[in-house]
Amino acid sequence: MNKKLLITFSFLLIxxxxxxxxxxxxxxxxxxxxxxxxxxxxxxxxxxxxxLNIKLFxxxxxxTEVKVDFELRNNQIGTNTTFKKLYxxxxxxNFNISIxxxxxxxxxxxxxxxxxxxxGAEIMDQSQSAKYIDAAKFYIPVNWKSGVEIVANPxxxxxxxELKKLNFKGTKTGIRARTMINDYDLSLNYVYDPFFNRKxxxxxxxxxxxxxxxxxxxxxxxxxxxxxxxxxxxxxxxLDYSKTINYDQRIYFQGEVINLSxxxxxxxxxxxxxxxxPDDFKSADKRYNLFAxxxxxxxxxxxxxxxxxxxxxNDSSFALTPQYKNQLPGNIDLTISSxxxxxxxxxxxxxxxxxxxxxxNLNYSF
Amino acid sequence: MNTNRSAKIYLERTIITTFLIVVLSLVFLSQxxxxxxxxxxxxxxxxNEYIESARIEAKMIITNSGREMTKxxxxxxxxxxxxxxxxxxxxxxxxxxxxxxxxxxxxxDAEDVVKISGHMMNQGMxxxxxxxxxxxxxxxxxxxxxxxxMGEEEYNNRICYILEATAVEGKEVSYxxxxxxxxxxxxxxxxxxxxxxSGRLLKVSEVREVDEFEGRYYPVRTIMENKLRxxxxxxxxxxxxxxxxxxxxxxxxxxxxx
Numbered sequence: 001m002n003k004k005l006l007i008t009f010s011f012l013l014i015x016x017x018x019x020x021x022x023x024x025x026x027x028x029x030x031x032x033x034x035x036x037x038x039x040x041x042x043x044x045x046x047x048x049x050x051x052l053n054i055k056l057f058x059x060x061x062x063x064t065e066v067k068v069d070f071e072l073r074n075n076q077i078g079t080n081t082t083f084k085k086l087y088x089x090x091x092x093x094n095f096n097i098s099i100x101x102x103x104x105x106x107x108x109x110x111x112x113x114x115x116x117x118x119x120g121a122e123i124m125d126q127s128q129s130a131k132y133i134d135a136a137k138f139y140i141p142v143n144w145k146s147g148v149e150i151v152a153n154p155x156x157x158x159x160x161x162e163l164k165k166l167n168f169k170g171t172k173t174g175i176r177a178r179t180m181i182n183d184y185d186l187s188l189n190y191v192y193d194p195f196f197n198r199k200x201x202x203x204x205x206x207x208x209x210x211x212x213x214x215x216x217x218x219x220x221x222x223x224x225x226x227x228x229x230x231x232x233x234x235x236x237x238x239l240d241y242s243k244t245i246n247y248d249q250r251i252y253f254q255g256e257v258i259n260l261s262x263x264x265x266x267x268x269x270x271x272x273x274x275x276x277x278p279d280d281f282k283s284a285d286k287r288y289n290l291f292a293x294x295x296x297x298x299x300x301x302x303x304x305x306x307x308x309x310x311x312x313x314n315d316s317s318f319a320l321t322p323q324y325k326n327q328l329p330g331n332i333d334l335t336i337s338s339x340x341x342x343x344x345x346x347x348x349x350x351x352x353x354x355x356x357x358x359x360x361n362l363n364y365s366f
Numbered sequence: 367m368n369t370n371r372s373a374k375i376y377l378e379r380t381i382i383t384t385f386l387i388v389v390l391s392l393v394f395l396s397q398x399x400x401x402x403x404x405x406x407x408x409x410x411x412x413x414n415e416y417i418e419s420a421r422i423e424a425k426m427i428i429t430n431s432g433r434e435m436t437k438x439x440x441x442x443x444x445x446x447x448x449x450x451x452x453x454x455x456x457x458x459x460x461x462x463x464x465x466x467x468x469x470x471x472x473x474x475d476a477e478d479v480v481k482i483s484g485h486m487m488n489q490g491m492x493x494x495x496x497x498x499x500x501x502x503x504x505x506x507x508x509x510x511x512x513x514x515x516m517g518e519e520e521y522n523n524r525i526c527y528i529l530e531a532t533a534v535e536g537k538e539v540s541y542x543x544x545x546x547x548x549x550x551x552x553x554x555x556x557x558x559x560x561x562x563x564s565g566r567l568l569k570v571s572e573v574r575e576v577d578e579f580e581g582r583y584y585p586v587r588t589i590m591e592n593k594l595r596x597x598x599x600x601x602x603x604x605x606x607x608x609x610x611x612x613x614x615x616x617x618x619x620x621x622x623x624x
Contacts, residue, residue, distance in 0.1 A: 028458055055458075084475075102477070103475070103476045103478075105476040105477060107473075107476070107480055108480065108481070109481060109482075109483075131476050139624075141619065141620075144618060144620065144621075145465070145619075146620075147621060180468070180481075183467070183468060207481050209485075212485050213485070214483025214484070214485060214486075241483075241485060242483075242485050242486055242489055244488070246594070247562055247568050247594055250489055298490075300430055300595065301428045301430050301435065301494070301600075302428075302430055302433055331435075331455075365456040
């Protein structure tokens with residue numbers, strides 16, 4: 001642990017101890033260590049990350065709530081502190097508003113969410129940093145199951161790092177209307193993004209039950225205002241199902257098919273698997289069918305195995321992420337996972353594009 | 367003289383007969399008053415254990431071969447609706463809303479609200495031996511099972527009725543058959559054996575502690591032992607309970623969940 005990190009830790013510890021002693025503020029969070037080995041071109045790279053996540057549970061009044069959640073990460077590159085949450089939420093008679101750094105997530109239960117405010121993937125509990133943004137969020141409830149959410153996300157750019165000069169770039173805005181019709185969760189989302197080719201994105205998602213199965217679907221339509229890029233359409237259809245075998249062993253299955261353009265598929269794969277998929281796969285008229293599947297099996301109350309598969313139906317290549325989780329004595333979570341691609345050739349999910357990786361993670365919640 | 371004697375004998379016989387009739391009638395009457403049916407027993411149990419509305423602070427201790435995991439929660443329920451929030455460090459802020467037949471979950475990190483598929487209702491909640499249905503629903507037993515009184519037996523120094531419950535055809539239940547020991551005096555289920563349709567014993571639940579709240583008895587410490595795995599059990603401890611509190615309907619909304 002370097003000097004800078006030690007000072008930061010000590011400083012934080014002093015603040016936290018004095019806070020907890022002086023007020024009814026409760027402290028919680030996680031401390032963990034993550035080691036990652038990536039095997040690429042007959043060589044292996046080892047990455048070690050220590051992380052401390054602190055959540056302050058500040059007593060809330062009837063109408064006001066403050067949330068503080070920050071993360072300190074230390075690895076070979078250096079020490080990085082980020083606020084995941086630092087916002088105030090206030091409730092009024094007909095609406096509530098929250099201002100500050102906060103998560104904006106429009107999930108509906110899919111593994112990959114093409115209709116999120118920022119692209120999101122819910123796979124294997126990965127918390128996507130893109131979800132935490134500086135924003136003002138209004139929520140207007142209509143009845144117990146319906147409401148409208150409006151998000152304004154102003155963005156700044158650093159124009160002079162030395163003078164710390166900032167320039168206002170614009171505001172990304174979004175609106176989500178959500179309700180339930182015939183026990184189906186239905187949402188209609190619209191996002192105006194003034195950055196990256198200025199585009200409008202309209203999305204529709206629904207989730208409900210079809211007999212013993214969970215069924216969900218989403219459609220996204222993206223249009224560039226400047227007409228600099230092609231319009232983008234994404235279709236998603238998914239199912240989930242759970243079964244108890246041998247009376248008490250639970251198995252859960254979720255699978256979905258996503259039809260999307262080559263541009264989007266590269267963007268998705270890069271975010272989901274941190275892959276090196278080259279732009280050669282981009283082709284104006286080519287569309288891909290991706291399959292995302294997840295099977296989890298609880299071995300007992302303390303341990304489970306999970307398999308996440310992301311495959312390209314067009315060329316039958318896929319990447320598999322097996323994961324084993326165990327809660328060790330002392331409330332420590334152990335997670336071992338790996339990502340491996342099947343194809344050696346010049347296919348989408350080839351070993352060339354997705355290097356073999358092995359990950360060990362130990363986490364303690366307090 | 368003979369006439370007088372005969373009259374006396376006749377009077378004595380009449381008195382004895384009348385006395386016998388009265389005694390027999392009393393015995394018969396008391397028998398019919400005291401004979402209790404299986405349905406009456408389970409209804410009396412429901413009077414104690416069925417919750418119309420309540421606020422409960424509870425703890426689940428999950429044990430598996432010496433390893434232990436504790437989950438703490440606050441649950442607010444009214445009729446068919448329930449709201450549960452977990453408060454232990456690992457799950458702090460995870461919330462569930464059950465409104466009618468729909469189950470919603472709030473993920474605290476991303477502050478996401480997601481509708482949970484119906485098939486999950488019979489699965490163990492947060493890795494425990496209690497299903498979402500067990501924790502979030504209080505259903506009258508008579509609506510789900512047909513009962514038969516099997517006899518009486520002493521259990522933990524208390525005389526109990528033994529009932530056998532078989533699922534009503536067409537009803538979705540977690541266990542097809544139950545054998546229940548109901549305290550004869552307090553009408554609390556002290557022990558339950560839970561069976562699959564095949565007849566296999568799956569779980570045994572035993573009440574270790576009962577408290578009296580405003581004239582009703584309620585189990586406050588229950589151990590559910592998983593008979594399919596050795597040394598595996600979930601202990602459910604009610605730390606605080608308030609029956610029929612004032613509950614604002616706004617608790618059971620998606621707005622409150624997030």
